[in-house]
Amino acid sequence: MQRLNQIFTKQSTYVPILAIILGLIVGAIVMWMGGFNPFEAYKAMLVKIFGTTYDFGEAIRQVTPLIFTGLSVAFAFRAGLFNIGAEGQFIMGMTAATWVGINTDLPWFIHLPLAVLAGGLAGAIWSGLAGWLKASRGINEVISTIMLNWIAYYFANFMVRVVMIEKGQNRSQDVLPSASASIDWLSALMDNARVHWGTVIALLCSGIFYYILWKTRQGYELRASGHNADAAFYAGINVKGSIVKAMMISGAFAGLGGAFEILGVFKSMAVMNAQPGYGFDGIAVSLLGGNNPFGIVFGAILFGFLSYGSQGMNFELEVPNEIIRIVIGSVIFFVASHGIVKWFLKPFFKKRREEKKGAA
Amino acid sequence: MEQRPIVAELKGITKRFPGIVANDNISLQLRKGEIHALLGENGAGKSTLMNILFGLYQPDEGHIEINGSPVVIDGAGKAIELRIGMVHQHFKLVKPFTVAENIILGNEPTKGATIDIKSANERVKQISEQYGLKVDPRVKIEDITVGMQQRVEILKTLYRGADILIFDEPTAVLTVQEIEELIVILRNLAREGKSIILITHKLKEIMEIADTCTVIRRGKVIGSVSVKESNERQLAEMMVGRSVSFQVDKQKSKPGKPVLEVKDLVVPGEHGKPVVDHVTFDIRAGEVFGIAGVDGNGQTQLIEAITGMRKASGGSVKVLGKELLGTSVRTVTEAGVSHIPEDRHKHGLVLDFSVSENMVLNNYYKEPFTHKGLLNYKAMDENAKKLAEQFDVRMSGIHTEARSLSGGNQQKAIIARELTRDPELIIAVQPTRGLDVGAIEFVHKQLIEARNAGKAVLLVSFELEELYGLSDRLAVIYEGRFMGQMEADEKNEEQIGLMMAGNAMGAAAGHTG
Known part of the structure; x- marks a missing residue:
């Protein structure tokens, strides 16, 4: 109990919680001004997420790719790199997994892992390219990854439209059942919600993230290069190698996310009208999670649940999508800007300090 | 009053x-x-x-x-x-x-x-x-x-x-x-x-x-x-809080085998003119070699070239007979070279790392700090505790970020790390910058002790007093060139002053008077 109390009075715990509440309050004000009942709307949101097993499973499905891309962005960030390219790496992961899923006919215990690995590898290579450009030529990774996003996007559409097309459709052929990552028994229990193994792997990846960075020698080098490349160089660390490695690991996370989105959810790849945005949401998620692997899981849950639950507000109360985005945006805004939350808290702290003083 | x-x-x-x-x-x-x-x-x-x-x-x-x-x-x-x-x-x-x-x-x-x-x-x-x-x-x-x-x-x-x-x-x-x-x-x-x-x-x-x-x-x-x-x-x-000695006690050096041999080292500058120009010197075991000179005359580049942090365009740098020019920083470190860098925030420390992590910055990959590719935090902490005690690094704990230490304590942490690695050659650039007299006395004592234990010490400093006090031999660098080398003795003060202003050794004698 003492311990529990400690956890809840720790700033790193209650600040995010308060931030969410503040965000919801601002969202409520916006909805109220727009002529909607915020209580009804939030109720609709909660019902949408937790109301049925199907919805709950689908909400988890929404969360999963965000964990992957959040980890991707955060890992690069920990090594001092700003990977804007999780989007492109995610798309490359989708494409590679689709191709392997369609074109190889193998028993499932080889086929599925192979397709997943292909996705991870494609993401790793794609980001490794940006890492290599930075290490060897000093090209800023922000610019190169943004460009690589576009290349990945058009390349993927080309692959779907020309190489993997399902005749008469605007999507690729279906991946073979042997490459499916769905958890069929759980899916059956949850009213056919598209739950898949990717969620388990995503959680595993957040553990791997932590393990690599804080438990291995490699991680020490990556963190040292990230915090102070000059000191890392002075210490004899191969800084350029670290850049490439960090980018590749980062891209692998995003690529895995892409692979599972195909193998676990859609089973085929549609022609995209725009970049799907998983990678960009990943930036927000990594920010929400404070670049901490476990924080990111919570960040992804928050982000994913809000976006999924907001469909309920739209459906039940016809709250327009724009207002829903404002609600989501304000929650993220408050979580991301700890300073503001602490400012709100200041009067409370002052009181508490004075009480302490009085007692002493 | x-x-x-x-x-x-x-x-x-x-x-x-x-x-x-x-x-x-x-x-x-x-x-x-x-x-x-x-x-x-x-x-x-x-x-x-x-x-x-x-x-x-x-x-x-x-x-x-x-x-x-x-x-x-x-x-x-x-x-x-x-x-x-x-x-x-x-x-x-x-x-x-x-x-x-x-x-x-x-x-x-x-x-x-x-x-x-x-x-x-x-x-x-x-x-x-x-x-x-x-x-x-x-x-x-x-x-x-x-x-x-x-x-x-x-x-x-x-x-x-x-x-x-x-x-x-x-x-x-x-x-x-x-x-x-x-x-x-x-x-x-x-x-x-x-x-x-x-x-x-x-x-x-x-x-x-x-x-x-x-x-x-x-x-x-x-x-x-x-x-x-x-x-x-x-x-x-x-x-x-105690009496402080300003003089460094030291016996006459007993030079042993050559540890560092630098020959005709040239480092190219940005504008074609070399910043280190055919520098030649050697340091023997049990000897402190000082480099005097006004800041910005190639000291930084010379040290970086020796430690593998900067590319040289010609010459040779040998430590215990092993050629190191053109290899990596790590190879130089492995050859037994310690380096107390000039800029402690840029090179000496990862400010966001804990003191404990900083204390192993250049040997983190060795046993016992890394075991089978995995970090051993317990060994790191023990190491940090030991060094902090030995070198009187004051802080609220070994897990505090290096950033939160005062400048002097940051420097002490670096010196602790570099002197306890059992190096053959210690390169100390401005080792006492920003330290108070108590700490300066301590650092000087440590450097002299290392020298007495048979280490070679290369000292770069802008403070002549420090150079006289610690060095056995001195060189003066001016615009990337050595103007002369001599015994470190106050008697040479005037000559050194002239050489720092760009007069070569022979010419300097003519100018005095």
Whole structure:
């Protein structure tokens, strides 16, 4: 109990919680001004997420790719790199997994892992390219990854439209059942919600993230290069190698996310009208999670649940999508800007300090 | 002593931080037109006290009186209002702006909707002349020297009407020449009736310019003395709490086998002219080799080339007979070279890492710190605890970020790490920069001990006294070339001075007289 109390009075715990509440309050004000009942709307949101097993499973499905891309962005960030390219790496992961899923006919215990690995590898290579450009030529990774996003996007559409097309459709052929990552028994229990193994792997990846960075020698080098490349160089660390490695690991996370989105959810790849945005949401998620692997899981849950639950507000109360985005945006805004939350808290702290003083 | 009016008085100031009492019931009186030195070891609480006076911290107990009336200084704005100005150790200037633009920043004179830069220039020029600062208001900050930038900071406080000026270790960043100029400026300011608080741990400067000196040790006032009635030794003892020896005890060296052999080393510069130009020297085991010279004559590049951090275009660098030029930093380290770098924030430490992690910065990959590719935090912590104790690194714990240590303790941490790696060659660049006398004495002792234990030491320093005190042999570098090598002896002082100004060894003899 003492311990529990400690956890809840720790700033790193209650600040995010308060931030969410503040965000919801601002969202409520916006909805109220727009002529909607915020209580009804939030109720609709909660019902949408937790109301049925199907919805709950689908909400988890929404969360999963965000964990992957959040980890991707955060890992690069920990090594001092700003990977804007999780989007492109995610798309490359989708494409590679689709191709392997369609074109190889193998028993499932080889086929599925192979397709997943292909996705991870494609993401790793794609980001490794940006890492290599930075290490060897000093090209800023922000610019190169943004460009690589576009290349990945058009390349993927080309692959779907020309190489993997399902005749008469605007999507690729279906991946073979042997490459499916769905958890069929759980899916059956949850009213056919598209739950898949990717969620388990995503959680595993957040553990791997932590393990690599804080438990291995490699991680020490990556963190040292990230915090102070000059000191890392002075210490004899191969800084350029670290850049490439960090980018590749980062891209692998995003690529895995892409692979599972195909193998676990859609089973085929549609022609995209725009970049799907998983990678960009990943930036927000990594920010929400404070670049901490476990924080990111919570960040992804928050982000994913809000976006999924907001469909309920739209459906039940016809709250327009724009207002829903404002609600989501304000929650993220408050979580991301700890300073503001602490400012709100200041009067409370002052009181508490004075009480302490009085007692002493 | 004449009794000039008291302009500022701190009464019973106490400031606590988690785990430490930074200021413990400190009282201090500042009189008009006085230069009041605040002396104390690294981390004694000087800066905390001044940050309280400047309104950046609030004291937990005690209060401040300005011109006899109690005040609450709750921010830098309030401090400026009370005519208190602070010249920080790290300047707060906008580099692409001109001097005048920087000075008026936040308090711009306007003419209609535009900034009246002309009258600003005039005003800056006028103040500059009044105090003998000689600053051109129209040049850009990025184009002027560090010493000039400091004067801009001084001007900034004067422009805002400061009567009390706080200087936080103002000489730490200056060259010898600039220090002398600063001293003249400080005297001018005092003569014009400004009251000056000078935070420092350099005894010489205090003896030279301060009227009063208040000594702080571990957050407490040890005493306030009139400088005239005191001496360096007494101040040093008050500061450190024990008697300090200024002389380094050392026997004559017994040089052994050559450890470092540098031959015809050339490092290309940016504009074609080499920054290190055919430098040749060697250092034997059990010997300290000093490199003297004015900052910026190729010392940095020479050291970087030897340690593998910079590419050389020709020559040879051998450690114990093994050619190292063109290999990697790691190879050089593995060959038994320790390096106390010139810039501790840029190269010496990862400031966001814990002290424990920093203590293994260049041997983290070795047993026992890494075991089968995995980090062994327990071994790292034990190592850090041991080194911190051995080298008296003061901090709230080995898991605190290196960033939160005071400058002197950061330096001690680096020295601890580099000296305990059992190197063959120790390269020490400005190893005592920013340290107080107690710590300097300690570092010097450690270097001499290493030398006595048969290590070779390469020492680069801008302080001649340090070079004389520690080195067995000396070389003088000027524009990337060695002007000559000789025994380190005070007798050579004049010659060394000439060589530092660019006269070669033979020619120098002719110039004396």
